[in-house]
Amino acid sequence: xxxxxxNLDKPFWPEGITKGDLLAYYQAMASALxxxxxxxxxxxxxxxxxIEGEYFYQKQxxxxxxxxxxxxxxxxxxxxxxxxxxxxxxxINTGAIEIHAWPSRVPRLDQPDILLFDLDPAxxxxxxxxxxxxxxxxxxxxxxxxxxxxxxxxxRGLHIFVPIQPGPASxxxxxxxxxxxxxxxxxxxxxxxxxxxxxxxxxxxxxxxxQNTTGKSTAWVYSVRPLxxxxxxWPVSWDEVEAGNLNPQQFTxxxxxxxxxxxxxxxxxxxxxxxxxxxxxxxxx
DNA sequence: GGGCACA
DNA sequence: TGTGCCCAACGCAAA
DNA sequence: TTTGCG
Numbered sequence: 282x283x284x285x286x287x288n289l290d291k292p293f294w295p296e297g298i299t300k301g302d303l304l305a306y307y308q309a310m311a312s313a314l315x316x317x318x319x320x321x322x323x324x325x326x327x328x329x330x331x332i333e334g335e336y337f338y339q340k341q342x343x344x345x346x347x348x349x350x351x352x353x354x355x356x357x358x359x360x361x362x363x364x365x366x367x368x369x370x371x372x373i374n375t376g377a378i379e380i381h382a383w384p385s386r387v388p389r390l391d392q393p394d395i396l397l398f399d400l401d402p403a404x405x406x407x408x409x410x411x412x413x414x415x416x417x418x419x420x421x422x423x424x425x426x427x428x429x430x431x432x433x434x435x436x437r438g439l440h441i442f443v444p445i446q447p448g449p450a451s452x453x454x455x456x457x458x459x460x461x462x463x464x465x466x467x468x469x470x471x472x473x474x475x476x477x478x479x480x481x482x483x484x485x486x487x488x489x490x491x492q493n494t495t496g497k498s499t500a501w502v503y504s505v506r507p508l509x510x511x512x513x514x515w516p517v518s519w520d521e522v523e524a525g526n527l528n529p530q531q532f533t534x535x536x537x538x539x540x541x542x543x544x545x546x547x548x549x550x551x552x553x554x555x556x557x558x559x560x561x562x563x564x565x566x
Numbered sequence: 567g568g569g570c571a572c573a
Numbered sequence: 574t575g576t577g578c579c580c581a582a583c584g585c586a587a588a
Numbered sequence: 589t590t591t592g593c594g
Contacts, residue, residue, distance in 0.1 A: 338582090
């Protein structure tokens with residue numbers, strides 16, 4: 282594939298971070314990111330003029346995509362996916378700041394290999410409450426024989442990714458997750474909610490299980506967020522979550538180099554920890 | 567970000 | 574040679 | 589049936 286990077290000096294953040302800086306970040310992270318991203322249909326969220334410019338979503342492969350770029354047809358749309366660092370950088374060059382990927386891989390697009398939990402605090406909710414919520418999710422997963430990996434969302438919350446052995450259909454997993462989340466809300470009704478309407482989330486952490494729908498996507502691990510300060514969605518340890526001395530925006534495009542070794546260690550064996558989702562599905566019966 | 571139709 | 578336009582869309586629950 | 593929500 283002929284990779285041509287363009288407009289490297291274009292400011293993508295008002296604070297001076299350029300498109301070239303963004304590309305350099307993803308190049309540096311490629312070896313950690315690619316194993317987790319390969320073969321996953323992508324939803325591009327493109328900011329051709331940086332975070333303060335207009336953005337748009339794009340699923341259908343753009344017409345000018347190189348002919349040999351990997352793509353997969355699904356429900357009438359040709360989704361792009363990546364296999365190599367060149368593919369990744371081509372995607373970033375289109376103005377994709379965040380990475381949005383499916384929790385399933387080619388060719389088993391309706392059989393997720395990852396379950397997602399999105400823990401999003403209502404305005405004013407302290408981050409320590411998000412950490413407590415995450416620990417509840419972790420404990421519940423362990424009872425079901427599953428292993429959760431936690432990361433900052435890069436915004437205000439935490440994400441938990443759970444590797445599973447593919448097989449069960451996404452719809453069935455989603456229904457089981459809905460039950461699990463509702464059970465967790467019963468365990469801590471004052472701290473957690475699955476309510477859609479924002480007005481009913483006051484003071485609580487929103488536990489969003491609807492991210493697990495086919496065709497849905499969440500900011501992927503190692504994503505840059507199009508926010509001031511260029512925060513990252515970055516792996517953290519459960520010990521840090523327990524200690525509660527974590528800032529969800531402490532990892533940024535400015536300081537990530539020092540955190541790379543720990544991140545590799547934390548998420549390096551992600552797929553080795555994949556377990557059967559049978560215990561989770563048993564909640565449905 | 568870039569191709570396209572148009573003016 | 575310049576300008577505008579396009580680029581996603583599913584499921585759930587409350588109203 | 590539409591609307592808010594992500």
